[in-house]
Amino acid sequence: MAKTYSISELARELDVTTRTIRFYEEQGMLSPNRRGQERIYTPKDRVTLKLIMRGKRIGFSLAECKALIELYDPQGDNHHQLSIMLDKIAERRLQLEQQLLDIKQMQVELDTAEERCRAALQGIPHQS
The missing domain is CATH 1.10.1660.10 (Multidrug-efflux Transporter Regulator; Chain: A; Domain 2)
Structure with a gap:
């Protein structure tokens, strides 16, 4: 059993x-x-x-x-299932690559915003 x-x-x-x-x-x-x-x-x-x-x-x-x-299909060779799985893996890999590019672009945008803020702060006289 x-x-x-x-x-x-x-x-x-x-x-x-x-x-x-x-x-x-x-x-x-x-x-x-x-x-x-x-x-x-x-x-x-x-x-x-x-x-x-x-x-x-x-x-x-x-x-x-x-x-x-x-x-x-436990009785078959599962060629169809494995082919579809490979397609899904390729799609997921492309999605992840795009997400990495998006993250890198956001980091550049954040760096630019941070630099502008720091430069603006340097131009403002400090008040006590």
């Missing part, structure tokens, strides 16, 4: 809150079995949760994570 996990075991193992896990359930990304009120998670649920967490860490939206997970 395959190992199963309680919600608290998964939360502890993956360092997330039980509330987070329930949220992913509400979004239809996890579907544990029930034993009365207790949620019983399978190894597949555990892998799904790990993939969600990894996707979130690299900046994928929840919708993107969900779409990639839905493409997974």
Whole structure:
């Protein structure tokens, strides 16, 4: 029989809150079995949760994570899923590069504003 996990075991193992896990359930990304009120998670649920967490860490939206997970076929070679994943990685990399450029531009703007303020302060006589 395959190992199963309680919600608290998964939360502890993956360092997330039980509330987070329930949220992913509400979004239809996890579907544990029930034993009365207790949620019983399978190894597949555990892998799904790990993939969600990894996707979130690299900046994928929840919708993107969900779409990639839905493409997974345990019986296939997952060529399609992996190709789409590579496309998403390239898109994310471009977004990050643009954000870096934007941050550098903001730093230049801040430097300019700071220089102007300091120059203006030097031209104002100091009052005691």
